[in-house]
Amino acid sequence: MNPADELFYDTFLIHPDGRIFLHEAHLGRNRRTAHHLGFGTAPDPAGHLPPEYQGGLAAGRASFYARESNCLAVTVTIRPLEAADICPAAAWVALWRPADPDLDVRWRRIKSRHNADVERARRTALAAGYPTALLADVHGRVGEFCIGNLVLVEGTRLVTPPLACGVLPGVMRHALLTDGDPVVEVALVPFARLLQADGVFLTNALRLIVPVRELQVDYRRHVWPIPPAITALQRRWRRLALAD
Numbered sequence: 001m002n003p004a005d006e007l008f009y010d011t012f013l014i015h016p017d018g019r020i021f022l023h024e025a026h027l028g029r030n031r032r033t034a035h036h037l038g039f040g041t042a043p044d045p046a047g048h049l050p051p052e053y054q055g056g057l058a059a060g061r062a063s064f065y066a067r068e069s070n071c072l073a074v075t076v077t078i079r080p081l082e083a084a085d086i087c088p089a090a091a092w093v094a095l096w097r098p099a100d101p102d103l104d105v106r107w108r109r110i111k112s113r114h115n116a117d118v119e120r121a122r123r124t125a126l127a128a129g130y131p132t133a134l135l136a137d138v139h140g141r142v143g144e145f146c147i148g149n150l151v152l153v154e155g156t157r158l159v160t161p162p163l164a165c166g167v168l169p170g171v172m173r174h175a176l177l178t179d180g181d182p183v184v185e186v187a188l189v190p191f192a193r194l195l196q197a198d199g200v201f202l203t204n205a206l207r208l209i210v211p212v213r214e215l216q217v218d219y220r221r222h223v224w225p226i227p228p229a230i231t232a233l234q235r236r237w238r239r240l241a242l243a244d
Helices: 023-036 116-127 171-179 191-195 228-242
Strands: 008-014 058-066 072-080 092-097 132-136 142-145 149-154 157-160 184-186 199-204 208-217 220-223
Touching: 008 023, 023 058, 023 171, 092 116, 116 132, 142 191, 149 171, 157 171, 171 184, 171 199, 199 228, 208 228
Parallel strands: 092 132, 092 208, 157 184
Antiparallel strands: 008 058, 058 072, 132 142, 142 149, 149 157, 149 199, 199 208, 208 220
């Protein structure tokens, strides 16, 4: 299939025994995306792992396409993943990216290359030597990273922006919200609130919890410490992801 025909995609962590970590949450989001696009359901990537996969820790990518029969097809590709890539110890640096004029928050709800502003932010960050960019919404409030959701540490409280700010309903974001240990508050994050946070991390379904130590804003930079709350979350979720 032509990559340009891909409607949406999903990325996931494959456990060494072949299980997809947070499998039910992935299925739920893919089905909601399918319904949003006018399809009855979405196929389960777990049943379409490529024959070259023989077990072991891996990163999976499922690409969803439309068939002529008005249903979805899926192809899955994999790549090896090291245990150290999950909840990595090294903190990341991000590039601040204001909202583009063509921001369409409706597409932000879908994990798709059709999110033109997200794709531009990703390419801009990589070209400048940053692993990711932090995106604003149309009101200048903080939204999400171009490859994951944002979570702030404020004392003993965790805070993440609402979906209304053009935030993807991330699988790991959902896991943190439903786990409740600790409680994650959903609240608007003006830029000033971001800078005053005690710590910041990125969360996605592959790397789970990634500390962010620095944000590059034009020619200025803002640095956060890595508080114990982030390292404690990393230990817990890494143990869950790699559990037998």
